[in-house]
Amino acid sequence: MTSTARRGRSSAVAAGPAVLWFLLFMIAPLVVLFVVSVGVRGPGGGYLPGFTLANYGELETRLVPILNTVRFSLIGTAVTLVVAYPLAYYLAMKAGRMRMVLLALIIVPFWTSMLIRTYAWIFLLGNNGIPEVLSTLGLADDLRLLNTPFAIVIGIVYNYLPLMLLPIYVSLERIDPSLRAASKDLGADRLATFRQVTLPLSAPGVLSGCLLVFIPVMGEYLIPVLLGGGRSYFLGNALADLFLQSRNWPLGAALAGSFILLMSFVVVGYSRLTRRLAGPLPTEGVL
Amino acid sequence: MTAVTNDEQVAEGFLRVVGLSKAYGDVRAVSNVSFSLEPGTFFALLGPSGCGKTTLLKMLAGFESPSAGEIHLGPGEITDMPAFRRPLNTVFQHYALFPHMDVAKNVGYALRQQRPRIAKSEIESRVNAALQLVQLDHLPRRRPSELSGGQQQRVALARALVAHPSVLLLDEPLSALDAKLRVDMQAELKSLQSRLGISFIFVTHDQGEALSMADRIAVMREGEIVQDTTPMDLYDRPADSWVAGFIGTMNFVAGTVAGVSDDLTQVETEAGTFSGIATADLNSGQDVRLALRPERLRLFAPDSDDSKAAECTATGVVEAFSFHGDQVDCTVRTQTIGAVKVRIPLAGTAHEIDFQSGGAVVVGWNSRDARVVPTWNSAAKS
Ligand SMILES: Nc1ncnc2c1ncn2[C@@H]1O[C@H](COP(=O)(O)OP(=O)(O)OP(=O)(O)O)[C@@H](O)[C@H]1O
Ligand SMILES: [Mg+2]
Numbered sequence: 001m002t003s004t005a006r007r008g009r010s011s012a013v014a015a016g017p018a019v020l021w022f023l024l025f026m027i028a029p030l031v032v033l034f035v036v037s038v039g040v041r042g043p044g045g046g047y048l049p050g051f052t053l054a055n056y057g058e059l060e061t062r063l064v065p066i067l068n069t070v071r072f073s074l075i076g077t078a079v080t081l082v083v084a085y086p087l088a089y090y091l092a093m094k095a096g097r098m099r100m101v102l103l104a105l106i107i108v109p110f111w112t113s114m115l116i117r118t119y120a121w122i123f124l125l126g127n128n129g130i131p132e133v134l135s136t137l138g139l140a141d142d143l144r145l146l147n148t149p150f151a152i153v154i155g156i157v158y159n160y161l162p163l164m165l166l167p168i169y170v171s172l173e174r175i176d177p178s179l180r181a182a183s184k185d186l187g188a189d190r191l192a193t194f195r196q197v198t199l200p201l202s203a204p205g206v207l208s209g210c211l212l213v214f215i216p217v218m219g220e221y222l223i224p225v226l227l228g229g230g231r232s233y234f235l236g237n238a239l240a241d242l243f244l245q246s247r248n249w250p251l252g253a254a255l256a257g258s259f260i261l262l263m264s265f266v267v268v269g270y271s272r273l274t275r276r277l278a279g280p281l282p283t284e285g286v287l
Numbered sequence: 288m289t290a291v292t293n294d295e296q297v298a299e300g301f302l303r304v305v306g307l308s309k310a311y312g313d314v315r316a317v318s319n320v321s322f323s324l325e326p327g328t329f330f331a332l333l334g335p336s337g338c339g340k341t342t343l344l345k346m347l348a349g350f351e352s353p354s355a356g357e358i359h360l361g362p363g364e365i366t367d368m369p370a371f372r373r374p375l376n377t378v379f380q381h382y383a384l385f386p387h388m389d390v391a392k393n394v395g396y397a398l399r400q401q402r403p404r405i406a407k408s409e410i411e412s413r414v415n416a417a418l419q420l421v422q423l424d425h426l427p428r429r430r431p432s433e434l435s436g437g438q439q440q441r442v443a444l445a446r447a448l449v450a451h452p453s454v455l456l457l458d459e460p461l462s463a464l465d466a467k468l469r470v471d472m473q474a475e476l477k478s479l480q481s482r483l484g485i486s487f488i489f490v491t492h493d494q495g496e497a498l499s500m501a502d503r504i505a506v507m508r509e510g511e512i513v514q515d516t517t518p519m520d521l522y523d524r525p526a527d528s529w530v531a532g533f534i535g536t537m538n539f540v541a542g543t544v545a546g547v548s549d550d551l552t553q554v555e556t557e558a559g560t561f562s563g564i565a566t567a568d569l570n571s572g573q574d575v576r577l578a579l580r581p582e583r584l585r586l587f588a589p590d591s592d593d594s595k596a597a598e599c600t601a602t603g604v605v606e607a608f609s610f611h612g613d614q615v616d617c618t619v620r621t622q623t624i625g626a627v628k629v630r631i632p633l634a635g636t637a638h639e640i641d642f643q644s645g646g647a648v649v650v651g652w653n654s655r656d657a658r659v660v661p662t663w664n665s666a667a668k669s
Contacts, residue, residue, distance in 0.1 A: 179383050179386075181350055181379070181383065182379060182384075182385075185375075185376055187371050197385060
């Protein structure tokens with residue numbers, strides 16, 4: 001009894017710095033955000049203290065970027081999954097000795113800045129890039145790729161591929177090969193084995209990969225600006241405008257706060273759901 | 288059991304393997320293996336690590352394609368049939384139970400793959416029957432991770448048996464169990480096999496397991512079957528010195544064949560000429576070993592008259608000694624044939640013998656209890 005109590009106290013002491021850190025960097029900004037969100041816009045922009053919920057009422061004027069963001073995040077995550085799964089499957093099951101080299105080839109580009117990588121796509125998708133190649137080959141004329149929703153999805157898939165690929169790869173690689181052998185032994189062909197054994201056992205990787213991609217894409221700012229030409233306005237762009245252009249800090253704070261709240265619900269709900277489907281995720285406790 | 292070799296109508300579960308080989312690059316994992324199995328045979332594949340047992344089993348199951356040779360099952364050939372079509376099922380060494388399915392789902396897996404589909408109610412009753420067979424029908428909703436090793440083993444068995452395979456392949460199925468459970472499962476497997484009447488091909492590197500369970504044992508060495516016979520014959524008449532040393536305990540005296548008279552073969556050794564029963568065709572002058580089982584030897588006090596009754600004797604001193612209640616194992620350092628392991632029952636003459644370390648004794652045996660086996664050495668072969 002006493003030893004448990006002592007252990008409890010000493011662990012509380014040990015956790016002290018962590019708690020402090022948490023308060024300083026997680027709770028305090030949220031408090032500031034909330035205080036600003038119930039204030040009023042100053043005459044020349046910025047923030048004046050006050051208490052009003054009007055900013056939250058005004059949120060519906062920003063519905064378009066919110067819906068845009070959700071839509072592109074869902075589509076982007078889905079397409080990333082479709083691209084990453086076969087790749088991860090190949091790496092885990094078929095690549096043999098090449099697998100480390102191939103993994104490195106996929107990951108190393110991501111050590112460079114996201115800005116540079118996205119600029120590269122501006123060139124590739126721009127009029128002198130892929131469209132030019134296609135028209136020279138006589139395959140398509142006057143194709144526009146840059147500044148389209150398509151370009152945004154490409155940007156999302158390219159930039160977030162490793163976040164999807166790695167968890168799926170790990171979960172596939174962990175599957176004992178004798179399970180697939182057993183499945184075939186018991187009368188299932190390759191497709192039936194994939195459907196009944198490989199896919200369900202890789203579900204934890206798929207589910208955490210989706211979460212890892214979905215969350216940062218929801219906060220994406222760069223891709224819609226550079227590849228979408230600013231036409232498809234994301235939440236991140238709306239926030240940047242509110243704070244930097246129209247300098248309506250309270251409305252921006254209300255938007256950001258609601259967004260954080262929404263994402264918290266999404267993450268918690270998703271974790272609950274997947275835990276029921278596939279057990280605790282590898283990402284649990286991180287997100 | 289019916290004789291099927293000359294029969295037009297080959298029995299359903301009759302397995303015939305002809306000249307089966309598998310090479311991985313330069314490694315000949317299995318080379319030129321042939322055997323036939325009557326339905327209902329408990330067939331053990333016994334051999335040291337790396338001798339190709341698993342590879343042979345994988346070819347039978349269809350996980351590896353042979354480099355050469357044929358596999359026939361019943362009236363048809365299955366050499367090139369994909370694994371999922373073969374009417375053979377496997378119990379894997381580490382069970383390979385599907386972790387995301389409960390016991391009933393695991394066991395019913397083979398039935399759910401069959402086309403045309405089997406009715407749900409029939410699947411349920413067959414799963415239940417299979418679980419009853421292994422006494423696990425009270426745990427259908429458990430996940431494999433919630434089962435003990437022995438229970439997982441039973442689920443793996445039920446899963447492999449539910450579709451009524453004509454041959455069951457088992458790759459060291461008991462190696463992950465502790466000693467006590469192992470003995471229980473040995474008896475259970477054996478009784479299950481005789482109740483079902485199908486062939487079991489049982490891979491093991493535990494010779495005790497093979498001797499006690501199998502109807503027939505194939506001893507493998509470097510990818511080949513060296514000897515394929517009944518456990519008693521294998522123990523009594525090992526085909527060469529390697530098999531003789533691999534199965535049980537054996538004392539060897541090196542020599543060459545000096546001659547043959549009646550059914551005895553004379554062996555010339557450094558300690559003189561001894562006789563024994565040859566277990567293979569031998570040529571005069573061939574390198575052989577005189578092989579003596581410890582339990583075929585007798586011990587006498589040095590001045591005892593009884594020792595005259597033994598055809599061959601060697602005097603020596605007791606070097607080591609262990610007592611097992613009903614019997615005594617001791618090592619005797621002889622003057623003529625080196626160290627000899629002897630196992631004698633405690634009933635009888637044992638009380639006259641001085642088992643103290645250093646005590647003088649006489650080791651004796653009859654020629655009919657000695658075997659003459661060809662010497663095997665790996666270097667000479669390759
Ligand atoms: N996929 C493979 N590639 C190359 N060599 C292999 C492969 N599988 C097995 N071998 C080799 O073939 C030989 C036989 O292997 P196998 O697994 O059949 O042995 P085993 O008798 O089952 O041994 P153990 O008792 O240790 O399980 C070994 O020398 C092994 O190294
Ligand atoms: Mg093996």
